[in-house]
Amino acid sequence: MSERVALNQFLAGVEKRAYKMALFRVRDVDEAMDIVQDAMMILVRKYASKPEAQWAPLFYRILQNRITDSHRKATLRARLFSMFYSEDPDETTTDVIQSAPDGYAAEPDFQVGIQDATEKLNAEVERLPMRQQQAFLMRAWEGLSVADTALAMRCSQGSVKTHYSRAVHRLREVLKEDWL
Amino acid sequence: MTSNNEETFLERAREALEAERLDDEIVERLAAARRSALDGLEPGQPLTPQHPLWSFWAPVGAFAVVVIAVALTLSSPDIPEFPYYESELQAAAADELELLEDLEFVAWMLVEEPDAG
Numbered sequence: 001m002s003e004r005v006a007l008n009q010f011l012a013g014v015e016k017r018a019y020k021m022a023l024f025r026v027r028d029v030d031e032a033m034d035i036v037q038d039a040m041m042i043l044v045r046k047y048a049s050k051p052e053a054q055w056a057p058l059f060y061r062i063l064q065n066r067i068t069d070s071h072r073k074a075t076l077r078a079r080l081f082s083m084f085y086s087e088d089p090d091e092t093t094t095d096v097i098q099s100a101p102d103g104y105a106a107e108p109d110f111q112v113g114i115q116d117a118t119e120k121l122n123a124e125v126e127r128l129p130m131r132q133q134q135a136f137l138m139r140a141w142e143g144l145s146v147a148d149t150a151l152a153m154r155c156s157q158g159s160v161k162t163h164y165s166r167a168v169h170r171l172r173e174v175l176k177e178d179w180l
Numbered sequence: 181m182t183s184n185n186e187e188t189f190l191e192r193a194r195e196a197l198e199a200e201r202l203d204d205e206i207v208e209r210l211a212a213a214r215r216s217a218l219d220g221l222e223p224g225q226p227l228t229p230q231h232p233l234w235s236f237w238a239p240v241g242a243f244a245v246v247v248i249a250v251a252l253t254l255s256s257p258d259i260p261e262f263p264y265y266e267s268e269l270q271a272a273a274a275d276e277l278e279l280l281e282d283l284e285f286v287a288w289m290l291v292e293e294p295d296a297g
Contacts, residue, residue, distance in 0.1 A: 008218055015210040016202060033209055040217035048221065118196040140190050141197050172189055 007048055010055050011040055014142070018063050021137050024126050025067045026074065035070060039063040060138055060152035071130065124174050128167055131155075135163035136171070 015036060022032035039062040047058045125133060134153055138144045139160070149164075150157045202210075 004218065004221060007221075008214065011214045011217065012211075015214060016207075017197075019202070019206065019210055020197070020200075029206070033206075033213065036210065037213035037216065040213055041220060044217045044220050117192070118200050121193055121196045122200070140193055168186065168190070171193070172186070175189075 003048065006052055007044060007055075010052070010059075011043075014056065014059060015040070017137070017142055018059070021063065021134075022067050022070075024122075024133060024137070025130065026070050027126075031070055035063065035066040038066050056142070056144060057148035057151040060142065060144065060148075061154065064134055064152055068130070120175060121171070124171055128170065131159075131163045132167035132170070135160050136167035139164050140168070 018036045018039065019032055022035040023029065026032055026035065039059060042062045043055065043059045047055070050058060125136065128136065131153070135149060138149045138152055139146070144152065146157045146160050146164075149160045153160060153163075
């Protein structure tokens with residue numbers, strides 16, 4: 001199997017999860033799509049020659065960098081906008097990202113046929129702090145090891161364990177009445 | 181909170197996340213993004229990074245130039261000293277002196293070997 005085919009299979013295997021991870025954070029379909037495409041291009045152009053085993057942590061590292069950049073820019077834009085246009089001075093500290101319209105709501109098909117469990121989980125994952133969200137999605141959903149998740153998140157393995165543990169604890173707490 | 185319960189919870193979470201079906205348009209856009217990314221690779225192009233030839237030879241050439249320069253500096257024979265004159269006047273005077281020395285030499289030759297002329 002050629003490396004090109006292997007690369008195609010790898011990207012096809014992660015693209016849906018990558019898109020969802022981006023969407024959880026940026027809550028904008030087009031922005032999430034751009035982030036995933038950028039991550040794909042960077043992986044292909046710069047890291048395709050790396051061993052296949054390294055593609056996943058490298059790809060998610062690129063993806064998380066792009067998500068973080070996008071989130072920061074959106075937050076900065078929101079703050080600037082609030083400073084100049086907000087009528088209520090107290091609202092200048094509002095995190096507009098948090099109060100932005102739900103990305104799923106913008107996609108009518110998103111809501112159709114989705115089970116309650118998925119909806120509730122999505123909502124709670126979306127509320128997780130960024131680092132906890134990253135650790136949870138990469139460990140629990142993508143199945144990355146602690147070491148690979150640490151590489152992707154640019155932090156220590158201890159930090160990954162802490163973020164992941166807090167995320168699982170929080171999700172279990174808020175979902176237990178509905179789930180278990 | 182036992183690990184067994186946690187495993188059950190995580191298994192259910194994975195199933196819930198995987199169960200969500202993306203809109204067909206999103207799926208197609210993701211596939212297009214993937215194709216676009218892979219188009220960056222020419223068919224048959226090796227995935228190992230290719231560097232232009234000069235990127236290898238440039239440092240080698242620079243190193244060679246430095247080595248040659250050092251070798252020439254260290255091994256060059258003593259360079260003969262050429263007369264150095266601070267002004268054109270001194271240079272002209274030196275020329276005159278050489279001319280006079282030549283004339284003296286010619287005169288001496290004529291005296292010593294009258295038949296030579």
